[in-house]
Amino acid sequence: MDWSFIAEYTPLFAESALLTIIIGGIGTLLSMLTGLVCALIKYFRIPVLKHIVTAYTELSRNTPLIVQLFFLYFGLPKAGIVLSSEACGIIGLTFLGGSYMAESFYAALGTVLKGQIDSADSLALNRVQTMRYVVFPQAARAAVSPICANVIFLLKETSVFSAVSLADLMYTAKDLIGMYYNTTEILSMLVVSYLLILLPVSGIFSLLERRINRGRI
Amino acid sequence: MEGYEVIFAGNNFIRLLSGLWVTVRISLISIGISLILGFIMGTAMTGRNPFVKVLCRVYLEAVRIVPQLVWLFIMYFGITRLTGLNLSGEAASVIVFTIWGTAETADLVRSAFGSIPIHQFESGFSLGLSKIQLYIFVILPQALKNLFPNIINLATRMIKTTALISLIGVTEVLKVGKQIIDANRYEAPDAALWVYGVIFLMYFAVCFPLSLLSRRLTERKD
Numbered sequence: 001m002d003w004s005f006i007a008e009y010t011p012l013f014a015e016s017a018l019l020t021i022i023i024g025g026i027g028t029l030l031s032m033l034t035g036l037v038c039a040l041i042k043y044f045r046i047p048v049l050k051h052i053v054t055a056y057t058e059l060s061r062n063t064p065l066i067v068q069l070f071f072l073y074f075g076l077p078k079a080g081i082v083l084s085s086e087a088c089g090i091i092g093l094t095f096l097g098g099s100y101m102a103e104s105f106y107a108a109l110g111t112v113l114k115g116q117i118d119s120a121d122s123l124a125l126n127r128v129q130t131m132r133y134v135v136f137p138q139a140a141r142a143a144v145s146p147i148c149a150n151v152i153f154l155l156k157e158t159s160v161f162s163a164v165s166l167a168d169l170m171y172t173a174k175d176l177i178g179m180y181y182n183t184t185e186i187l188s189m190l191v192v193s194y195l196l197i198l199l200p201v202s203g204i205f206s207l208l209e210r211r212i213n214r215g216r217i
Numbered sequence: 218m219e220g221y222e223v224i225f226a227g228n229n230f231i232r233l234l235s236g237l238w239v240t241v242r243i244s245l246i247s248i249g250i251s252l253i254l255g256f257i258m259g260t261a262m263t264g265r266n267p268f269v270k271v272l273c274r275v276y277l278e279a280v281r282i283v284p285q286l287v288w289l290f291i292m293y294f295g296i297t298r299l300t301g302l303n304l305s306g307e308a309a310s311v312i313v314f315t316i317w318g319t320a321e322t323a324d325l326v327r328s329a330f331g332s333i334p335i336h337q338f339e340s341g342f343s344l345g346l347s348k349i350q351l352y353i354f355v356i357l358p359q360a361l362k363n364l365f366p367n368i369i370n371l372a373t374r375m376i377k378t379t380a381l382i383s384l385i386g387v388t389e390v391l392k393v394g395k396q397i398i399d400a401n402r403y404e405a406p407d408a409a410l411w412v413y414g415v416i417f418l419m420y421f422a423v424c425f426p427l428s429l430l431s432r433r434l435t436e437r438k439d
Binding site for chain 1: 220282283284285286290295380384391406407409410411412413414416417421424428
């Protein structure tokens with residue numbers, strides 16, 4: 001292990017890790033937003049829109065992110081739509097993540113029993129109140145675990161961004177391997193960088209899940 | 218030449234299809250081996266040996282926490298250099314996807330066995346079934362019903378993930394697509410839009426039926 005090499009390139013790795021976190025973070029947040037909107041459209045069975053959501057979900061879930069990114073980054077410019085690597089990364093991740101988040105939110109909404117909604121109705125709560133005070137709080141609890149799993153999945157998927165020349169961790173690693181051939185050092189730094197990002201997130205999520213599920217039967 | 222004409226010009230479409238087959242073949246081989254190894258590992262995880270259980274758990278989490286692309290890099294660039302082995306991109310992919318698939322299959326097998334209520338075991342024993350009979354006639358049929366849709370889901374995930382192997386130099390559908398685009402750079406400058414669009418739809422055509430099948434099986438179970 002060449003420690004001076006590691007010391008020399010740690011700042012570069014830190015920089016690209018930051019890019020991974022930023023793009024991944026923005027993409028994940030937008031995914032949640034997209035997912036929530038899609039889930040609500042499905043939940044309330046809004047005509048026309050619900051079919052669009054279904055089509056989108058199927059397209060997004062049944063194609064790989066790298067193919068989606070290639071289409072955005074290399075394909076769309078030929079149709080006159082030029083996107084930067086960063087924009088492609090965020091749009092691609094949101095396109096992919098939105099459907100996963102939608103399924104999780106929708107499933108969580110489905111866990112709230114019909115009896116709960118009927119009871120709210122009999123208490124003279126209107127539709128908005130029913131959602132606000134009865135459905136959402138219970139669904140939110142059910143959504144935590146799958147949403148956390150999705151976030152980790154999406155953060156891992158960001159490793160594909162290098163394919164559209166986004167200077168993330170994979171890109172830096174590949175670049176350095178090509179230049180110096182210090183594969184052992186570079187790959188170790190790559191793994192450590194991903195672990196430094198993913199382990200804390202995964203740790204926080206398990207704590208969160210444990211907290212949410214406390215006192216639950 | 219218009220961009221969409223490139224798709225069917227010469228044997229381009231056949232080449233794209235055979236590129237797709239490369240990824241599908243790698244996933245099929247990997248999932249085949251993963252099923253066997255995963256079944257063994259999953260059964261071990263339901264057993265009583267705490268040491269084996271912890272070991273399997275650590276393996277599972279270690280495989281899961283690192284992105285698959287990183288594993289591909291480690292196998293293709295790292296291991297080959299450390300050991301002096303000369304692995305082809307395809308061999309490296311099969312190894313990585315088998316390591317990953319085994320972990321995921323084992324977890325599915327474990328939860329499928331775990332979801333069977335204890336009284337099923339007790340009732341079986343009280344009927345005088347031997348342990349082998351109990352597993353063959355009572356537990357496995359129920360476990361498989363839970364397992365099957367999840368395994369198909371895993372296969373879909375694997376096919377999608379194998380799209381990454383172009384990044385370690387395997388000539389699969391994305392690489393073929395790029396070759397076609399490059400070859401027609403001057404005749405059809407907008408080919409990229411069509412070629413990548415078609416590849417997108419090709420993946421969809423492979424994965425969507427599998428997703429549907431898995432969903433059907435899940436619904437029927439309920």
